[in-house]
Amino acid sequence: MIKLVSWKTQRRIVPYIFIAPAMLLLAIFTFYPIISSIRMSLCEWDIIGTPRFIGLRNYATTLSDMTFRHALLVTFLFVGVTVPVNVTLALLTAILLNGRLALRNLFRSIIFFPAFTSMVAIGMLWKYMYSTDYGIINYIITLFGGHPKDWLANPAWAPWSLMLTSVWYGFGWNMVIFLAGLQNIPDQYYEAAAIDGASKWAAFRFITLPLLKPISLFVVVMAVIYAFRMFDLVYVMTMGGPGTSTMVLMMYFYRQAFIMLRMGQGSAVALILFVVVFFFTVLQLRFFKGEVSY
Amino acid sequence: MKKVIPYILAIGLALFVLLPFLWMFSTAVKPLKETFSWPPYLIPHDWSLENFPISVQRSNAIRALLVSSIYTVGCIVLYLIVASLAGYGFAKYKFPGDSILFLLVLGTVIIPIEVIIAPLFMLLKSLGWVNTFHGMILPRVVEPFGIFLLRQHFKTIPDDFLDAARIDGCSEFGILWKVVLPLSLPPLTVTGLFMFLWRWNELLWPLVVGSGEAQRTIQVAIALFQHEWFVEWNYLMALCVIAIIPILILFILLQRYFIQGVVMSGLKG
Numbered sequence: 001m002i003k004l005v006s007w008k009t010q011r012r013i014v015p016y017i018f019i020a021p022a023m024l025l026l027a028i029f030t031f032y033p034i035i036s037s038i039r040m041s042l043c044e045w046d047i048i049g050t051p052r053f054i055g056l057r058n059y060a061t062t063l064s065d066m067t068f069r070h071a072l073l074v075t076f077l078f079v080g081v082t083v084p085v086n087v088t089l090a091l092l093t094a095i096l097l098n099g100r101l102a103l104r105n106l107f108r109s110i111i112f113f114p115a116f117t118s119m120v121a122i123g124m125l126w127k128y129m130y131s132t133d134y135g136i137i138n139y140i141i142t143l144f145g146g147h148p149k150d151w152l153a154n155p156a157w158a159p160w161s162l163m164l165t166s167v168w169y170g171f172g173w174n175m176v177i178f179l180a181g182l183q184n185i186p187d188q189y190y191e192a193a194a195i196d197g198a199s200k201w202a203a204f205r206f207i208t209l210p211l212l213k214p215i216s217l218f219v220v221v222m223a224v225i226y227a228f229r230m231f232d233l234v235y236v237m238t239m240g241g242p243g244t245s246t247m248v249l250m251m252y253f254y255r256q257a258f259i260m261l262r263m264g265q266g267s268a269v270a271l272i273l274f275v276v277v278f279f280f281t282v283l284q285l286r287f288f289k290g291e292v293s294y
Numbered sequence: 295m296k297k298v299i300p301y302i303l304a305i306g307l308a309l310f311v312l313l314p315f316l317w318m319f320s321t322a323v324k325p326l327k328e329t330f331s332w333p334p335y336l337i338p339h340d341w342s343l344e345n346f347p348i349s350v351q352r353s354n355a356i357r358a359l360l361v362s363s364i365y366t367v368g369c370i371v372l373y374l375i376v377a378s379l380a381g382y383g384f385a386k387y388k389f390p391g392d393s394i395l396f397l398l399v400l401g402t403v404i405i406p407i408e409v410i411i412a413p414l415f416m417l418l419k420s421l422g423w424v425n426t427f428h429g430m431i432l433p434r435v436v437e438p439f440g441i442f443l444l445r446q447h448f449k450t451i452p453d454d455f456l457d458a459a460r461i462d463g464c465s466e467f468g469i470l471w472k473v474v475l476p477l478s479l480p481p482l483t484v485t486g487l488f489m490f491l492w493r494w495n496e497l498l499w500p501l502v503v504g505s506g507e508a509q510r511t512i513q514v515a516i517a518l519f520q521h522e523w524f525v526e527w528n529y530l531m532a533l534c535v536i537a538i539i540p541i542l543i544l545f546i547l548l549q550r551y552f553i554q555g556v557v558m559s560g561l562k563g
Contacts, residue, residue, distance in 0.1 A: 018383025121534035
């Protein structure tokens with residue numbers, strides 16, 4: 001009897017012991033910093049000295065800073081261009097490599113691989129390939145009769161160069177998710193459509209696309225989040241330059257918080273970025289809600 | 295003709311992805327003067343492997359690789375322990391507050407590192423933990439991914455197994471260690487693998503809390519290489535190859551788990 005009681009008490013405490021390390025780490029290194037991030041954003045604080053409460057002034061300074069507004073625009077450009085290009089390319093590649101093709105697993109592996117390599121190394125590699133005077137890309141362009149361009153040195157070109165690298169890096173990841181989605185569609189649907197005399201395009205339009213919708217929604221939402229948070233490539237390839245032509249929000253945040261050491265304003269920028277991303281995520285989920293019903 | 299088109303497209307895409315890597319590897323074995331040659335060429339005229347030891351020495355990359363390894367392995371080991379315990383607690387017990395606490399864990403998915411990195415940095419600074427391993431590692435071993443993944447898997451293990459072990463006198467921790475974990479190698483592999491990929495490749499966090507000379511990871515060393523040296527592309531590409539090789543090896547050995555992890559993030563996320 002005594003044994004039973006102690007066993008029962010033990011069972012009551014044991015689960016909390018199991019989850020304690022994770023909850024403790026979360027409390028110290030996630031929840032506490034969230035609160036202090038909000039608090040810091042209301043203070044003027046450059047690393048040394050003590051924080052001084054200044055209300056919402058950090059937010060006002062940020063929102064009226066021309067560089068911030070520019071960074072917002074650059075970020076929207078990145079999101080608006082890379083997400084559709086990345087997702088479309090990923091979907092088309094998935095469809096291509098879902099077909100009967102010799103060596104298709106090899107093709108998949110090759111296209112899948114870059115997404116796991118370090119963005120730092122990839123950024124460096126592309127920086128070298130983009131170089132104006134001895135870059136391989138300019139050489140290939142001249143082979144086809146084009147004129148060399150200063151890909152990363154020209155403010156008009158630099159954002160597009162970064163976007164190309166970012167799509168190159170990321171579309172294989174989304175391709176794999178789409179492939180999984182395509183493999184979940186039963187063959188009978190296509191066979192039935194073929195018996196009914198549907199064309200390949202009709203099968204794609206009325207079977208593949210609708211059934212891929214839930215997965216596409218997920219892919220798009222995640223791609224938007226990642227695009228908003230782009231940092232590594234920019235840091236390695238352009239540092240936000242030339243001028244501020246590639247100054248994405250994360251780069252602006254890093255500059256304010258860790259180069260200029262304005263911790264208070266940095267926290268405000270990070271929270272603004274968080275709210276923007278959150279807003280767009282909810283917007284997309286709302287927009288597609290009801291359409292996803294499979 | 296219709297049969298050829300898919301192959302042309304597939305080969306084109308594969309080359310688009312592959313050629314930059316070939317360019318990286320070829321540059322890494324070229325002598326410096328060949329990296330500036332016009333026209334550039336893929337096959338080095340005078341190749342050698344000596345760029346690797348030279349670049350490693352110059353940028354203190356041995357130290358950086360060591361730091362990266364300790365950081366990454368530390369995160370993986372701690373995370374596997376923390377996530378197994380938490381995943382098991384959430385999967386196999388009912389207790390007051392369990393669903394709220396689990397939601398709280400999952401909810402951190404939406405908190406990206408940049409939102410908390412400034413206060414975290416200040417926290418580490420006040421503890422004197424900047425440029426230390428525990429300072430780098432401890433804040434980075436909580437990710438909902440593995441906790442969720444392992445919980446889903448643990449739920450599929452029948453309670454009869456656990457009760458049988460209990461009757462044999464096994465403690466609750468003993469059950470997790472001796473019965474449950476040996477049955478969970480695939481999800482543990484996926485969890486560990488993705489932790490490896492995230493931490494090995496990470497830039498922002500180690501840049502902020504470990505940019506002191508002795509505490510640089512290989513990624514930070516590469517990122518700062520260009521600021522400290524006139525850019526010698528052959529040495530830089532040699533470093534990049536070194537940073538990518540471990541991933542390439544794991545990719546070849548464990549590709550199944552790479553795909554599983556990505557699909558899991560897609561289908562269940």
